[in-house]
Amino acid sequence: MEPGKQSPFIAATVGKPWRQAALAGALLLGLAGTGHALPSFDEVRGEHRSSETLLLSREGEELQRLRTDSTVRRGPWVVLADISPALRTALVLSEDKRFYEHSGVDWAAVTSAAWGNLWNSRTRGASTITMQLAGLLDGDWRQGAGGRSVVQKLGQAVAAQVLDRRWRKDQILEAYLNMVPFRGEIVGIDALAQSLFGKAPHGLDAREAAIAAALVRAPNASPERVAQRACGVLQSMAPDDAAARNCAGDGTAMQLYTASVLQRRQWQPSEGIAPHFARRWLALPQNKGQERVRSTLSASVQRFAVGSLQQHLRELQGRNVEDGAAVVLDNATGEILAWVGSSGTLSQAAEVDGVTALRQPGSTLKPFLYAQAIAEQRLTAASLIEDSSAHIPTPNGLYIPQNYDRRFKGWVSVRTALASSLNVPAVRTLVMVTTDAFFEQLKRLGLPLRESGGYYGFSLALGSAEVSLLNLSNAYRALGNGGLYRPVSWALPAAGRKAGGKPGDPAGDKQQPVLDARAAFIVGDVLSDNMARAPTFGTDSVLATRFWTAVKTGTSKDMRDNWAVGWSERYTVGVWVGNARGEAMHSVSGTSGAAPIWAEIMGFLHRTTPSRAPKPPAGLLLQQVEFGSAVAGGMPIESARREWFVAGTQQPLFAMDHIAAGEDNARAAKGKLSKPQAEQAAAVRISRPANGTILALDPDIPPERQRVQLIARQASMAAEQDWRDNSLRWRLVTRQYSAPAAADKTAQPVMREVQRELGRGSQLGWLPWPGRHKLELLDASGKVLDSIALEVRGAGALVAGPEQIQSQRRR
Template sequence: MAQLKIRWRLVALCCLVGAASSAAWAVPSYDEVRGAHRPSETLVLSREGEVLQRLRTDASVRRGEWVALQDISPALRNALVLSEDQRFFEHSGVDWSAVSAAAWGRLWHQRTRGASTITMQLAGLVDGDWRRGPGGRTLVQKVGQTVAAQVLDRRWRKDQILEAYLNMVPFRGELVGIDALARTLFGKAAHGLDAREAAIAAVLVRAPNAAPQRVAQRACALLEKLQARKVDCGALQLFTESSLQQRQWPAAEGVAPHFARRVLAQAVQTATESGRTDAGQELPARLRSTLSAPLQRQAMRSLQQHLRELQGRNVEDGAVLVLDNASGEVLAWVGSSGALSQAGEVDGVLALRQPGSTLKPFLYGQALAERRLTAASLIEDSSAHIPTAGGLYIPQNYDRRFKGWVSVRTALAASLNVPAVRTLAMVSPDAFFAQMGALGMPLRESGSYYGYSLALGSAEVPLLQLTNAYRALANGGCWRPVAGAVHAAARLPAVATPACTPALDARAAFIIGDILSDGNARAPTFGTDSVLATRFWTAVKTGTSKDMRDNWAVGWSQHYTVGVWVGNAGGEAMHGVSGSSGAAPIWAELMGQLHAQRSSRAPQPPAASAKQPALLRADVRYGPDPATGEPLAAARSEWFLPGTQQTLFALEQGAAPQLAAAAQGRIARPAPGTIVALDPDIPPDRQRLQFAARLAAGDARALRWWLDGKEVARGAHWAWLPWPGRHRMELRDAKGAVLDTVAFEVRGAGVR
């Protein structure tokens, strides 16, 4: 009976060994193993193929790129063979001499070196069935591993075996493969490891979790064998202990961290929608994005350099977005100022901020499309008291002074607040709320919640939505979402281009672009030499939110739309930084970079269609200013929607108070009691207070202007650079007699 049991056990053992041998023959090829290698990092590439960002996407292990054997330090190759398998290049996968020595040692209870070769260890790494468990390998596993090693040696070259082993072997903790080890512990690529580092790496293969002192001792002994001379083991121990504590390979690095997260999110979403269940686990090692590497670096440099120039003004954050007008692809996405920011993880492209005056183009565009206004229409910039449910709403310009009757072109280009609020009163907050939603800027509250302050950008929108809305203006009022972040050349399926959604009358969008590109219309506020005046065609609008918490510059050319935000991620107010001094220089620099080798031509007016007649262009002139008798605006040629054109724009009799003209003369402006506050969105040297006198008869050159008891000018007009304080202006004749007097006040920081 006992013999029968022994016989059955032998039969069972033979069957198991046979099964193990059969399984061992199913060894994958070198190409299959290398093709299945997945780094724990995903590389986000630019549209040109350059690495923009590296992000860790596998938290279970730290595994780098597959490194070819010729790119691995010769010192490490030699140290590994000497440490693990001295007859590697001689045996056929199994070192039978070592096996015999190990068996003999066990028989006599002697401690001997293990008989496992590099090839046998690789067999365990390639096929988990032969991997050593907590209690060691079973007899079947040992047989299977031995057979698999011989099959590997027969089918693979020795250099392939050594290369695969170095890329797959666990070293220490979560580090797997030589690339992860070299970059994490030594801060270098695998080809740069010296003899000391190679000895430490080779020792970690055998004892990955050994104490640093033990690792140093073994490394010292190995290094002495390699160099055939004595080594300073004390110094090597200090170096080993220091190296094993290093973590020099950050989880992420590059110039597009925020955009890279968007790329990965889109990759997972696209893979999930295509039916892959492992979408979140096996991302491609490389993803080509739509970003342009040179432009991304330039955008980051420009933002950081300009913020350094603003040092001392309590501004440390910013964001930049560049979109291709035609495709909607993101060409640059800078979410923060990086090391300059205390909140570098916050993505300023997606953060909700108050857009200030950058919403005005959409408001005026809606009013033009609804034929409530034309670009030549006169709109009053004066004190307004608008009744609301919460009481009277009294909008003010930044400088708390009014410019009287101005054209819509001037009101938008000069960014006047009161005319914008009057325009919103015509359109209604709820209608403008709907218009913003059509342009891809859905607000969290209703139009009635924001009220008339919506005209001045009191709502919050992210730079991404705002810039894409300006892109809609560039595309004739046609809105499309921003294109996917993954480039069409990437391995993932390309997403079809969405259809155009008409969000604004193409003719109104064209007129708004014409106004925002008009340097003459901007000149009264920004001057003819403004940073916004590019040498090629562009349309741009700046904006500053309440208390200087945000400032913006958003605009487009024939091919690109660029949006820039400058401020503080925490919402702190900046000190004297406006849209023209904060965001505009960055916008202009990037536009210059984009068009260094590419022209930008002014758009043509939309062609006529069966549903939409073409725009009309007509010469217009303006009636007199009741205060001065001069034309309200200069005569010019203007664009009109059909049916809205007219040649003369003048005030009806009694539309504005007429000042009685005395023969001796009087001050026409400013009005008595005027309060002037310097506009933080306008360069200070452009904020001159205009004094004008009205003289019915006589020589205007005889008039004298006396400010606070001192003569400052002569003639009917004078422009003064305001200085804070209460002031008194007197108009005198040539003999010194006082003809008229006004008292006014200037508030804000002065300019010396």
């Protein structure tokens, strides 16, 4: 039969009482079979789905509640014993006074309703709690917009009687309270109690229970109507209650309270200590549709990380810092043990996940750079790098890096440069490695940078690219695992472990060697050396833990981001502090921002677990080294020590060329070394300008005010040391076209080199003119000692005649 069409048999019986009775009997016999399709109590309870999902820790503790169903607001199933006795009483008095007496259908109420309909008088209605539950279980018996039909009423009555025979009364009441819709999207007593009253179902008092019972009858009624009905329920169940006595008057207090309650929505969509992680974890395909999901988070670690981050950010509020994030990884498995995405109530952007947000990492990229240079045998941990003013030519002009404290420390070893986080040596190292090669190395470490290496240029050594805290921490985890990289694990250990494999080897995530194990070990040894970081951080730095750890801090440009990332034998911890809206912090350094939080979390992780230094891999040598001085007769650059070397790169002495030669001579005199071929000790080089310098003339500045200082120094000299030699000569070589004779119209311009003498002395002020030049430094005999290329851009080329040259010499 088509939907909406009436059966001819039913149509023929309409209006004839005896035929209606016969139809009812036939329908009852036909509908009796529908009772067999009704589910059992256990089936109904098992199919109940909350709109909320609980995130559990690896130990089974509840960490976060998150709403995952936006169509309805329904809480978990609540057993009858955990529901307020006042509510049970109020509901029975309001909806079904003879609930415990009838067999599913209250025939006395049916008779009363029939007489009321006959005489057009209003009655309570005959629908029992059991009948209403039948309608909730089977959509065929639910009331539509025009009310229930005769067939629906008969079917509902039959189903209710079947339910009453199969289910206990307490089961019927329990299921009804968990399935009944109350108001709007709220379904079930748990959602009602949490949303309107902010408490669990067992805590509802008499007044709250009366309001809940009133909402069952008319979920969307006005507050006044709900209050009126609640007063009736309250006076029936607890006439001596203060609220009931108030209802005996004008009921104004009850109306005001009911109106305020119906406006509340105290049940927040998310609640707990891991909201950002919960969103990502519960979005995984294997976790969708579940009410309780176990995760990799450790409850104690997560709770401590949240508390530590919030405590320190409160202390930094006066320095314009309100946001932070922290993540803890298990080195062996890659499991996430803690994920703190924000500072919560301290932040104005608490929804922003600081663990996945992209930020400039500052100096935290330096360990990967030095590891690459050591692996390529360009440097060793004892190699000397000059920390001095550097002018590095780039396609866009000169790049002039600066240290954090705006000071330079002269010649330092790689160990000191990395541990003390010196910027200029890092940039010099990147020049050796090249930006493209370093860019590819960072990609292999799981840092998906948005642009190319050429885009970032040499600033990539100082963290100008943007990375997330999660990816950066996992890259440090690769350092802790001997250069082996593997993505973070998003599976529980039991589900992701290979059969017969080692614990923590997730299937499908193979470890990839992305860094030389020997270089990773040396970098870890440097970052664990408290004395090596002392020039910048002091000997009593917060980074010096009581157990073995390797850690690096970083601060981005303009003090927008502050980082501390490091690892121990078992864990990798990453911390970021700053402002989600991008504002700069005030007077926050590497040891006052993220570092104290990092140290506290690492200390908590190892409060009962030791952390030992890793064992050196094959191919490493530990050898005693000595350092020469920066100037003849001076103190050694650094104290003698034992240093790690990749096999084949070791040497006993590190010094400047002329110092090294002198040291070798002394050692050879003692019979310790064979004397090597001495190199030129006092070689003179062009110190300024740097090779490849591009100068731009400003037309608004008088030419005599745009002189460039030409400075020559001995190669062994410190940058700040003054030195004079008036026998040196400066010469400029410019390639330019010479015009052909005017009479020869077929001749082509000829390219020739024009040499111009600029002056004498180790220091000279030069008035530049546009063009591409080669600047040469000559000794008294005319021998070229050094040369550089430079370019001058601007309008109005100077004619290089003898008179101009003589004029320049006089200047």
